[in-house]
Amino acid sequence: MYNDKLRDFIKSAFEKKLIEAVMAPAPTKDSYTYALITRKEDVDKLTPIAPVMQWNGADMLRRITRLKKSGRKLLAILRPCETRTFKELVKFNQINPDNITILSYDCPGTVHAREFKNEKISEEELIEKMKKNEISEKVRDSCNVCEYPTPIKGVGDIGFGIIGVEEPVFFSLSDNGKEFLKNMGIEEGERDDTKWIEIHRNNREKWLKEERIKGGTKGIEDFLSSCLNCHNCKDACPICFCKECFFEDHSVFDYESDKYFRWADEKSGIRLPTDKTLFHLGRLIHMGTSCIGCGLCQQACPMDIPLYRLFGIVGNDLQKLFDYKPGVNDDIPPVMDFREEELQDFEGLPEEGD
Amino acid sequence: MNEEKEKEFEPVIVGFFCNWCTSAAADMAGTARLHYPPSIRPIRVMCSSTVDPVYLIRALQEGADATILGGCHPGDCHYINGNYKARRRVAIVKTVLKSLGFDDERILLEWISGSEGPKFARVMNEYTELIKKKGPSDFKYIDSLGGD
Incomplete structure (x- = not known):
């Protein structure tokens, strides 16, 4: 009808x-x-x-x-x-x-x-x-x-x-x-x-x-443990429109074999393919302030990782920081703008006793 | 070697220093023979805003215990407003880390002008002390088998 x-x-x-x-x-x-x-x-x-x-x-x-x-x-x-x-x-x-x-x-x-x-x-x-x-x-x-x-x-x-x-x-x-x-x-x-x-x-x-991912390294590694590194979430994301991605062509993060062996020494073994979790964190930093909440990252995930819990909740924190609601008014996206007087809490050494 | 390491933890701190201010301050601290710890690994960049936050977490993941982004004081940017953009980027990466339960104090944004050699030495000393107190970062175990 x-x-x-x-x-x-x-x-x-x-x-x-x-x-x-x-x-x-x-x-x-x-x-x-x-x-x-x-x-x-x-x-x-x-x-x-x-x-x-x-x-x-x-x-x-x-x-x-x-x-x-x-x-x-x-x-x-x-x-x-x-x-x-x-x-x-x-x-x-x-x-x-x-x-x-x-x-x-x-x-x-x-x-x-x-x-x-x-x-x-x-x-x-x-x-x-x-x-x-x-x-x-x-x-x-x-x-x-x-x-x-x-x-x-x-x-x-x-x-x-x-x-x-x-x-x-x-x-x-x-x-x-x-x-x-x-x-x-x-x-x-x-x-x-x-x-x-x-x-x-x-x-x-x-x-x-209730659904926040906590616990630092262990929390995020456990959450993403079944990730295939297919980058489907990035392809499905409407905000990830860059033609060239940090994580797509690995020339930015390409190293000689010696480095991988040294990291394996120092970190009691590295996971291959490398940078699987870093990819998600990097993506969060780049698009989190403008995450609309369509949830297509989660739908695109072949391993059914509830990715919207990651991008939606962290995105919400970022948007609260800048008092920004993506797509609902004419405010300039935080990554394209700045103020001269703002965010002083993020400067300098932490105060004693914190 | 390992035993020695356990005795005294010597952090690795990667510094991304603006060519026009913090790098000059580092030179000044050096020529004035001010002491600052060898834990700092400086990288000269043309502006604090050229450092994408992914490089900051990349440094932490590759093994640094902390990173410093050094830029010009607000209003003094060589490129007019690069440091304001850098501040937004640092705010974003720190919020992401905090939101997921990481220690966001392992990223430091500091304004150090070219004439502030003593401030450079003081910040490097104090930050190294702070990171020593915190101990090794567990962010380096992202994408590895190590950690808890």
Whole structure:
């Protein structure tokens, strides 16, 4: 029903010539993919609200607009987390937002792509639960503790409200969205999403307290002990957009064999391949301040390491330090900015008696 | 050899020193014959902001017991604002370490200008004392079989 509603919306936008292309999820045999379509006839192939998030949609937009702005008027249908990613990537100059209109919706959460492959679930089922303000036990960990499960004013253009209303409503999130809805001839509606946000935030509070990885070297080594060093988490991460990575081409950390033998002497044996844990710590340092919380690192992990516990919780600490919320407003990302008077606690020798 | 090591722990501290200030201060401390411990292994960099925090934890992982990043005092950066960026980066790496239960005092950010030879010697002495008190770092056992 909700997907039909959105498909009708897209078709009518095509008819009114407000858009020339759409990017939204489309079903495949065992999962969902993102699809870019340019004709009204293809709209029925789309499932705007999908129960699976195989990739981050903002990452897909980055891929098609990183060289040049979108050449056609594009409507992208993104989840709230993807919309925040979009905003964050625009700040990093990775996406050219010109000509792109974003529609986001009240998100019921998504199922782990591998679990979905084994046991199919329809988006209607997740949405029905959401309408009763219940989070399905099948959704991914990161969806369960999502901080912003609904569209935010100022992030994206158009909101599609599902919670607390019989008939879904459209509302604007930006001036562009307001204009768009006006041209579509759609009356803006209202709905109340506070309860849905509240249950997620409560889950999140509890999760931040209980799931932290502690214990220094032993803690992190135990947590990552089954890691294959495949770097899938990095590839799935929308914030890890660098073309060259410290840890990908090992020329930065390439040594002659003598060094490895010496380290083996000193550390009572080294693990091979080397730098497996250092990779995760390095990644945390580079992207933690902008971690959106999409949880795709965890979904991409072939060994089912609950990586979102690492990136989400440490990321939360970093974001608290800079009083920064990635993707929810126009603040500059901490790694691109500085103040002259700040962070004095991090300078100099620790005080005596500490 | 091992017994000797146990008797007195001599830490290894890697210092990344800005070319325009802390490195000059190190030279000054040397020419003034101020004493500072041999535990410091200085590396001259063009600016404190050129040191990616990954290099700091890399040094700790390769066997250093502590690292120092030495830069110009706020407002005095040769490249206008590099030291402010370095401060943010150090804040990030220290927060990550602390958050995971590591000792974040094993990374030190210190502003030492080119004329502060005595301060350079004092900081190196005090920091070495502190690290001696703390004992060997267990961060070096990341990606190894050693440690507890």
